[in-house]
Amino acid sequence: MPKPIEIRTSPHLKRALSVDRIMRNVVFALLPICAFAVFQFGLSALLLILTTTGAAIATEWFFARASGRGNTVSDWSVVITGILLALTLPPGFPLWMAAVAAFVGVALGKALFGGLGYNVMNPALVGRAFVQAAFPVAITTWTPAFAPGRFTEVIPSTFTLPFMQPIPVKDWVAALQLDAWTGATPLALQKFQQIEPSVTDVFTGMIAGSAGETSALLILICGLWLAFKRMLDWRIPVAVMAGAALTALPFWLMDSSLYPSPWFVLFSGGLMLGAWFMASDMVASPVTTSGVILYGLFIGIVTVVIRLFGGLVEGVMYAILLANAAGPLISSWTQPRVYGALKKTREAE
Amino acid sequence: MAELPNPQENLSLDTFLRGLWTENPVFAMLLGMCPVLAVTNSTMNAIAMGLATTFVLVCSSLLISLLRNWIPKQVRIASYIIIIATFVTIVDYGIQAISLELYAALGAFIQLIVVNCVILGRAEAYASKQRLHTTLVNSLGMGAGFTIALLALGTVREILGSGSILGVALFGEGFQPWVVMILPPGGFFVLGAWLLLFNWLRLRKERKVMEQSGVAANAG
Amino acid sequence: MSIKVELQTQSQPGPGTQVAPSWPMLRTLAGIAILSGLLVVLVYQATKPIITENERILTEQAVFEVLPGAVSKVDFVLTEQGLAPAGEGAVGMAVFVGFGADAELRGVAFPGAARGYQDVIQFLFGYDPACECIVGSKVLRSTETPGLGDKIDTDPVFLENFVALDASLNPAGTALANPIVLVAHGTKTAPWQIDGISGATISGKAMARAANDAAERFVPSIRRDLAKLAAAAP
Structure with missing residues (x-):
């Protein structure tokens, strides 16, 4: 006997967009990027992703238990932190340092503030900022992409003993006999030697760099999918990219031999990954529509300013952390006026 | 400081021990943060800074206690500052004579002892009211508490940041130093971690006391 | 906490208090x-000789480090009229002339400074007139990032650059014949070039x-007054 069809009149209840459903979808969107990272850098990238994710989950579990908040691992947000962190690290980054980064990121960036929803900054970037300051050499040691034999052997520095200096990769890289390898990412080449690699290579990801930041194209597709499903605010990445491109444009027009083109600025380094997956962090970004645009523009402008005039090669991380910190301020500035309420005056405050 | 209503404290073990734990200038009162964060990047610097501060603290407290009935209250702050500045200048010359290397490492923070609020705080709150011998014991305790706090930061930062204690390497050749620990942010990280530990201990102790006396149930 | 309590008691003017007499305050x-x-004067007098001695030893060590073979030094200052012995009212930047055990001139050490990644880095360079080159270098003060920027003081391969760095003058003797420049690692071709260092570009x-x-500033004067410097042997 067929089931009777139940028909009801409106209003219809829709399943609410729960936290863990959004987070799970972000993880799905990140998986293709992870797959490309593994395809490009091999076993080391896979181990890196597993290590940071594992360490992040363990840290979250420990702090949730210690503070009696119950199980917060199942909301998937910590998995995003772990994966994002791995994607921002150099593929040959020693695993023990990656674990330290994940621990610091989740503990200092999230747990101490009270867990998901209370963190001021993006936990993955807090972890990365810490290891950037603690291990400046290891985090700027790059290895070539598409090394032969990358699926059977790991980059030597990956398995460094805890608390020890990374095993040098110089000899290993030399043994690969890659002619064009200089040990620098496209960003560093542009900044210090004014050699601008082809924008097509940078766009598709045929370059060296952090594990998951190389292919702008793939990040764009995954990000657009999320935006299409309305699980991330498209205004943020668009504002970040606009801010970056518009800041870079006048300098490039002034002296194109010294300054990078806006295309290069958009697709190189971590700007795409940062714009689509980190700046758009729901907790750490402002809540108003105009605030979100202001926040995105700020990230784009600061990134380019750091890249062009700072001592560092890449500025996305600090730009996003800075904007995260300014987030609450931006939210309060851009608070919409309550309909009918009088314009606030200084005296009224 | 519940002792205040009592004008003249009687000498007891607590006069000394307060500075180490319950009224520790760094971990309990969070005073004098500037040298605590700035010069604790190695054990040696921490010891030198702690001893220099203790010297200034003890000498100035003694002199202030000695002159306490002689300084009119209207000019007391000016008098205290002159006395403290005198001893800071003495320490400044003394360290230059002992080692210029150490002097360069501590930098402006020796001169800045003069504005360390631990010292002026002791002068105002204790030495200006108490007798000479209790002042001596109390300021020694405070100085020791300050030195121990600096040492607690300095050793952790040197072990992680340079892999050594007092310049003696602990881990051999391949150790990876955590550069951030000897940079200023490391001071904040380590101080935060120590405060976390001490507050956790304190809260646990308080909770235990509450449970034993049954106050928890009434207050609940 | 305690100070607050104290201030309250201080600010209560007791009934009938007079304006405080100024004599006790004075x-x-x-x-x-x-x-x-x-x-202060007592301590200053007591420690002054020790401090001067400490400073002398420290400079001497630095000078002997950048001038191989030097065992004694004589201080000069660079005035507008050229190099003059220090301490005779001459005002200017200090240079140190190093002499070997045989009272033979071994070279001149002079200071240099430039803005690094964090802050101004101060150096001492040793110049040997015999080979017209810089023969030693030492970082006097630096706050560069440990592990990256401080390689300029620790990396032995990089410091090799300063063992015989050409600083010869143009025929007129007014400026360097070739400016000292940093080139990318592995592309050094001339003796006045410095082979770069990865991770410490800035x-x-x-x-x-x-x-x-520093060479532009000091070397022309040193070459002009070379005889005067050599005659100052201790």
């Missing part, structure tokens, strides 16, 4: 000032700039 402040002055550039500026 007496106290003057007395404390005299005592303070006395103590600090390395600063060091090259400091060496170039």
